Amino acid sequence: MMLEGLDYAKELDKVDSLRHFREEFYIKPGTIYMDGNSLGLLSKRAEKTLLESIEDWKEFGIDGWTQGKHPWFFMAEELGKKLAPLVGASAEEVMVTGSTTVNLHQLVSTFYKPEGLRTKILADELTFPTDIYALQSQLRLHGYDLDTHLIRVKSRDGRFLEEEDMIEAMNDDIALIILPTVLYRSGQILDIKRLTTEAHNRGILIGFDACHSVGAIPHSFSEWDVDFAFWCNYKHLNGGPGGVGGLFVNRKHFGKIPGLAGWFGSKKEKQFDMEHTFTPAHSAASFQIGTPHILSAAPLIGSLEIFTEAGIENIRQKSLKLNQYLIELVENELKDMGFFIGTPREDMRRGGHISLEHEEAARICKSLKENGIIPDFRAPNIIRFAPVALYTSYEEVWSVVQILKRIMKDKQYEKFENEREIVA
Ligand SMILES: Cc1ncc(COP(=O)(O)O)c(C=O)c1O
Numbered sequence: 001m002m003l004e005g006l007d008y009a010k011e012l013d014k015v016d017s018l019r020h021f022r023e024e025f026y027i028k029p030g031t032i033y034m035d036g037n038s039l040g041l042l043s044k045r046a047e048k049t050l051l052e053s054i055e056d057w058k059e060f061g062i063d064g065w066t067q068g069k070h071p072w073f074f075m076a077e078e079l080g081k082k083l084a085p086l087v088g089a090s091a092e093e094v095m096v097t098g099s100t101t102v103n104l105h106q107l108v109s110t111f112y113k114p115e116g117l118r119t120k121i122l123a124d125e126l127t128f129p130t131d132i133y134a135l136q137s138q139l140r141l142h143g144y145d146l147d148t149h150l151i152r153v154k155s156r157d158g159r160f161l162e163e164e165d166m167i168e169a170m171n172d173d174i175a176l177i178i179l180p181t182v183l184y185r186s187g188q189i190l191d192i193k194r195l196t197t198e199a200h201n202r203g204i205l206i207g208f209d210a211c212h213s214v215g216a217i218p219h220s221f222s223e224w225d226v227d228f229a230f231w232c233n234y235k236h237l238n239g240g241p242g243g244v245g246g247l248f249v250n251r252k253h254f255g256k257i258p259g260l261a262g263w264f265g266s267k268k269e270k271q272f273d274m275e276h277t278f279t280p281a282h283s284a285a286s287f288q289i290g291t292p293h294i295l296s297a298a299p300l301i302g303s304l305e306i307f308t309e310a311g312i313e314n315i316r317q318k319s320l321k322l323n324q325y326l327i328e329l330v331e332n333e334l335k336d337m338g339f340f341i342g343t344p345r346e347d348m349r350r351g352g353h354i355s356l357e358h359e360e361a362a363r364i365c366k367s368l369k370e371n372g373i374i375p376d377f378r379a380p381n382i383i384r385f386a387p388v389a390l391y392t393s394y395e396e397v398w399s400v401v402q403i404l405k406r407i408m409k410d411k412q413y414e415k416f417e418n419e420r421e422i423v424a
């Protein structure tokens with residue numbers, strides 16, 4: 001017998017080999033969390049390693065730098081080692097440090113070297129605003145005019161970017177390219193390998209903002225020869241709000257003096273010589289700046305254990321299935337209700353979330369929250385849903401669409417203003 005509806009969802013859950021990881025997370029009873037692409041949920045293991053680090057502080061005081069369960073002096077390097085397989089890099093190429101925006105500043109300060117006619121930076125018009133603000137301020141520091149020197153590749157439809165358009169914009173005057181791996185609104189994956197090859201063929205360095213891909217999809221940054229990348233660990237990696245970010249620097253660039261140097265970028269054995277001559281580590285560790293934010297990095301120790309156990313390939317496979325299921329349900333159950341799926345249909349081009357466009361999106365989101373579903377809203381008309389492989393069930397995806405259908409049929413959203421909240 002062909003299973004349908006809720007029975008079908010339950011059957012998918014029954015045969016899901018990752019389903020036991022759900023118990024590792026704090027999921028508020030009566031809610032369905034669909035916002036792991038903005039802030040991942042707390043896991044018990046992340047909580048445990050955070051508490052252990054606090055215990056180390058209690059027990060060892062200053063000696064916690066070298067003693068205790070997770071010695072602080074080596075934590076960033078240890079985390080880099082654990083994170084490296086998730087971005088397809090060697091341990092020395094990855095560092096857990098800073099934040100997305102700070103790491104972007106660090107890497108642009110290091111790799112943006114305008115020379116002769118090559119003075120411009122290439123980005124895109126759909127990227128996350130902080131990247132644009134950072135690039136503008138870097139150009140300002142060099143004394144360049146922002147309008148002429150920051151080139152933003154246009155989107156043809158306001159949702160997606162075409163690789164051809166980006167390649168066409170890789171002109172002789174471009175010194176550096178910064179693009180997202182996955183677009184934060186539409187969830188489109190860019191062809192990182194192709195863009196990197198094309199940039200290098202034209203003598204241009206290229207770096208990626210991987211906030212929306214790390215922990216959601218596998219990467220091969222080393223093999224693709226990406227020059228550098230940066231990301232946050234609080235979305236798909238469940239590292240906690242404002243948790244320490246990550247960066248990748250291709251080993252061919254080891255030895256480059258960081259644009260923003262600080263003593264934690266030193267060779268470990270030299271750091272406490274306290275010399276005024278900077279001796280950088282010969283690895284991505286050299287891009288650290290000051291004292292690591294230990295309590296904001298500690299949850300990641302436990303969280304990354306879960307990723308190591310589950311395997312990023314398995315996580316990706318389940319994420320694709322969950323998202324495909326959501327798309328099919330939207331198409332079948334929410335017909336003629338004014339929704340448009342603003343996310344690529346092809347698996348290869350889709351990251352970890354789905355964007356539903358609707359002209360009443362802001363207030364539909366509020367109504368979803370009132371009904372115990374947590375998505376997020378991006379102005380002017382996008383509702384983002386992220387079914388997360390480690391803690392979302394197929395049954396929850398089924399329920400989300402059923403509840404959304406009821407909200408639309410009963411026009412429950414009409415009691416709210418169609419305006420975003422302060423944190424949308
Ligand atoms: C693509 C992208 N870049 C950067 C950020 C934020 O950077 P930060 O972690 O520095 O606030 C986000 C999300 O907040 C993002 O989605």
Ligand SMILES: Nc1c(O)cccc1C(=O)C[C@H](N)C(=O)O
Pocket residue numbers: 037038039184211423
């Ligand atoms: N970084 C965030 C924050 O500090 C508050 C609220 C949300 C966020 C986010 O991460 C937003 C997210 N980058 C986005 O894709 O829109």
